[in-house]
Amino acid sequence: MFNLEKSDLTLLIAVAVLTLFAPFILNPFPADSAMAQFNAGYPDLMQRFVIFGIFAIGFNILFGLTGYLSFGHAAFLGVGSYAAVWMFKLLSMNVIPAIILSVIVAGLFSLLIGFISLRRSGIYFSILTLAFAQMMFALAYSVLTPITGGETGLQLALDDPRIFGQSQTPEGNIPVPGLFGLEMRDSFDLAIGSWVFTFNIGYYFCALVLIASFYLAIRIFRSPFGMMLRAVKSNQQRMNYTGLNTRPYTLAAFVISGMYAGLAGGLMASMDPLAGAERMQWTASGEVVLMTILGGAGTLIGPVLGAGFIKYFENIFSKINATILHEWFAFLPDGLEDFIVAILYPFIGKGWHLTLGILFMMVVIFLPGGLVEGGQRIAAWIKGRKAGKTTAGGKTEPAE
Amino acid sequence: MGILEVKNVGKRFGGLQALSDVNLSVKENSVHAIIGPNGAGKSTLLNCLVGKLIPDTGSVMFDGQSVLGRAPYEINQMGISRVFQTPEIFGDLTVMENMLIPCFAKRDGAFELNAIRSISEQKDVLEKAEQMLVEMNMADKRHMHAAAMSRGDKRRLEIGMCLSQEPRLLLLDEPTAGMARADTNNTIDLLKQISEERDITIAIIEHDMHVVFSLANRITVLAQGTPLVEDDPENIRGNPKVREAYLGESA
Ligand SMILES: Nc1ncnc2c1ncn2[C@@H]1O[C@H](COP(=O)(O)OP(=O)(O)OP(=O)(O)O)[C@@H](O)[C@H]1O
Ligand SMILES: [Mg+2]
Numbered sequence: 001m002f003n004l005e006k007s008d009l010t011l012l013i014a015v016a017v018l019t020l021f022a023p024f025i026l027n028p029f030p031a032d033s034a035m036a037q038f039n040a041g042y043p044d045l046m047q048r049f050v051i052f053g054i055f056a057i058g059f060n061i062l063f064g065l066t067g068y069l070s071f072g073h074a075a076f077l078g079v080g081s082y083a084a085v086w087m088f089k090l091l092s093m094n095v096i097p098a099i100i101l102s103v104i105v106a107g108l109f110s111l112l113i114g115f116i117s118l119r120r121s122g123i124y125f126s127i128l129t130l131a132f133a134q135m136m137f138a139l140a141y142s143v144l145t146p147i148t149g150g151e152t153g154l155q156l157a158l159d160d161p162r163i164f165g166q167s168q169t170p171e172g173n174i175p176v177p178g179l180f181g182l183e184m185r186d187s188f189d190l191a192i193g194s195w196v197f198t199f200n201i202g203y204y205f206c207a208l209v210l211i212a213s214f215y216l217a218i219r220i221f222r223s224p225f226g227m228m229l230r231a232v233k234s235n236q237q238r239m240n241y242t243g244l245n246t247r248p249y250t251l252a253a254f255v256i257s258g259m260y261a262g263l264a265g266g267l268m269a270s271m272d273p274l275a276g277a278e279r280m281q282w283t284a285s286g287e288v289v290l291m292t293i294l295g296g297a298g299t300l301i302g303p304v305l306g307a308g309f310i311k312y313f314e315n316i317f318s319k320i321n322a323t324i325l326h327e328w329f330a331f332l333p334d335g336l337e338d339f340i341v342a343i344l345y346p347f348i349g350k351g352w353h354l355t356l357g358i359l360f361m362m363v364v365i366f367l368p369g370g371l372v373e374g375g376q377r378i379a380a381w382i383k384g385r386k387a388g389k390t391t392a393g394g395k396t397e398p399a400e
Numbered sequence: 401m402g403i404l405e406v407k408n409v410g411k412r413f414g415g416l417q418a419l420s421d422v423n424l425s426v427k428e429n430s431v432h433a434i435i436g437p438n439g440a441g442k443s444t445l446l447n448c449l450v451g452k453l454i455p456d457t458g459s460v461m462f463d464g465q466s467v468l469g470r471a472p473y474e475i476n477q478m479g480i481s482r483v484f485q486t487p488e489i490f491g492d493l494t495v496m497e498n499m500l501i502p503c504f505a506k507r508d509g510a511f512e513l514n515a516i517r518s519i520s521e522q523k524d525v526l527e528k529a530e531q532m533l534v535e536m537n538m539a540d541k542r543h544m545h546a547a548a549m550s551r552g553d554k555r556r557l558e559i560g561m562c563l564s565q566e567p568r569l570l571l572l573d574e575p576t577a578g579m580a581r582a583d584t585n586n587t588i589d590l591l592k593q594i595s596e597e598r599d600i601t602i603a604i605i606e607h608d609m610h611v612v613f614s615l616a617n618r619i620t621v622l623a624q625g626t627p628l629v630e631d632d633p634e635n636i637r638g639n640p641k642v643r644e645a646y647l648g649e650s651a
Contacts, residue, residue: 003518003521005518005520219515219516219518220515220516222518222519222520223514223515223516223517223518223519224500224504224508224512224514224515224517224519224522224525225512225513225514225515226515227493227497227500227501227504227519228501228504230490230492230493230497231490231493231497231501233492234490234491234492234493235488235489235490235491237488238488238489238490239473239501240471240472240473240476241450241472241473241476241481241482241484241488242473242476242481242501242502242505242561242565243473243476243477243502243505243506243509243510243565244473244501244505244510244511245471245473245510245511246473248510248511249511252513252515256515
């Protein structure tokens with residue numbers, strides 16, 4: 001089906017099931033229980049999971065396959081957001097033209113930046129992309145204020161033209177992004193017992209885009225083009241002496257990943273119609289690098305896992321505070337309780353970065369293949385136990 | 401006129417005149433060996449042919465066209481393939497993928513955005529790569545990572561990759577260096593077979609005289625950056641100038 005190998009089809013179905021049932025899967029705890037704060041099934045966060053998943057899938061096509069490490073991809077996400085908001089201001093609140101323009105604009109920017117940056121490789125390439133992204137951030141933040149809204153960001157206003165839509169709703173409000181009558185922010189709640197599951201139009205729109213993006217990534221990975229990109233990473237000299245021009249290959253990978261970033265930016269603006277320069281900052285570019293490496297660079301599913309993992313930490317771990325810790329350890333004698341809370345405190349709340357940093361280091365050192373390698377090792381271990389005899393060191397397969 | 405015509409080529413590295421006044425004519429469908437002591441400039445000459453280096457003076461014509469100033473990939477697309485002194489293969493890729501890449505380069509040229517149809521759907525290329533693997537006796541290794549193979553196998557794979565492009569001129573830089581005797585003999589047989597069965601001209605740099613005299617039908621001796629003699633193998637064997645170049649003045 002879909003012209004995929006069996007293992008790839010399984011992967012695609014798994015991703016589809018996980019995203020479509022995410023409102024259930026991410027809300028395992030009853031709404032009134034103490035564990036409810038670990039529920040991640042609310043629209044805002046679920047949208048971020050899939051949007052950053054798309055961002056990371058695209059980034060992985062460049063970094064995972066060719067090995068070229070860009071430190072400026074958030075810039076393309078940023079221009080995608082601006083382009084989408086401008087479409088909402090000028091054209092209409094329909095998300096389709098907005099997203100199409102996001103992808104095109106991000107593609108053009110990445111063509112220009114990629115063309116220049118790819119004259120160098122290795123660390124120099126990374127520095128060049130970083131420099132470009134910071135320049136774009138600075139421009140967006142100050143010089144180009146009329147286009148970008150500067151510090152406050154680009155927002156919709158009541159007097160925007162919206163030539164194919166309406167400037168204001170009959171009630172005098174700014175209209176909201178939608179898709180042929182469906183409003184992105186609309187949700188409905190399903191209560192089963194003490195569980196509450198929220199189904200949000202915007203989330204499902206993003207989820208469908210993620211599934212399509214993932215399918216496209218599989219096609220690219222399995223195509224001759226994808227193989228050439230891996231060849232670039234493996235031995236550029238051999239490529240050149242095999243009659244292959246590496247430059248357009250790397251540039252195409254760069255532009256494709258830039259367009260994925262633009263798509264993510266357009267979706268972000270479609271969920272919440274504003275765009276700010278901070279989306280382009282180098283920390284945002286670094287984040288997608290972390291997602292890809294944490295999940296498993298060069299693997300299909302890794303970047304999606306990495307994106308989910310980091311966003312979960314950012315949003316859930318950061319909400320745990322000292323009071324909650326005290327509640328958890330209230331059963332301990334007072335002195336011990338205070339002691340344990342004092343030890344754990346730096347790792348929660350605002351300290352979630354510390355936890356994430358430690359986890360990241362452990363993954364890089366012990367699981368260079370990321371979470372995917374971790375999964376494979378566990379699978380191999382279980383298989384080994386099932387077979388009765390444990391065969392040492394399950395060999396990891398590349399690019400699943 | 402040979403398929404490859406090198407005229408008055410000179411190349412200087414700082415104070416070192418690595419090549420001076422090199423003239424070389426390689427006849428179509430011959431096996432032409434270039435021999436000479438260490439540092440004679442053999443690899444430098446080869447680098448000038450494939451676009452890795454640009455000579456300071458002179459001209460290099462392949463099949464009536466100048467190769468100078470062209471990028472390595474362009475020269476390869478003209479029909480010159482090169483095997484390196486240390487095998488250059490795609491170590492992270494499987495043996496099959498290593499073979500597929502030159503086959504795609506042959507069919508699609510230097511760049512093609514062939515990104516939607518999977519490899520398994522492109523049967524023509526798949527079959528060609530498969531056939532080449534069989535010819536190279538490597539079909540059983542197709543799923544192996546190329547980096548995990550023995551040196552002899554890597555060399556064989558590299559030669560196979562070059563052959564799958566159906567080049568008109570195959571350049572080999574010490575293809576048997578560091579090989580065990582058995583591997584060396586296998587390589588000799590392979591190259592012999594190639595030159596007999598295919599329309600491929602071979603230029604080979606080699607130190608091992610056993611290899612040279614088993615294969616070559618023309619030999620150029622290079623010493624200190626200039627050709628000393630060019631002759632048939634029988635005449636090279638007894639040539640005193642050649643002995644002198646190899647053994648130094650004391651001989
Ligand atoms: N890129 C370079 N820069 C400076 N000098 C070089 C360079 N390449 C080669 N040389 C020098 O040019 C001379 C010829 O080198 P070359 O590698 O062509 O010799 P060779 O005949 O291939 O020797 P060998 O049999 O050892 O491979 C040597 O003295 C070498 O040190
Ligand atoms: Mg040499």
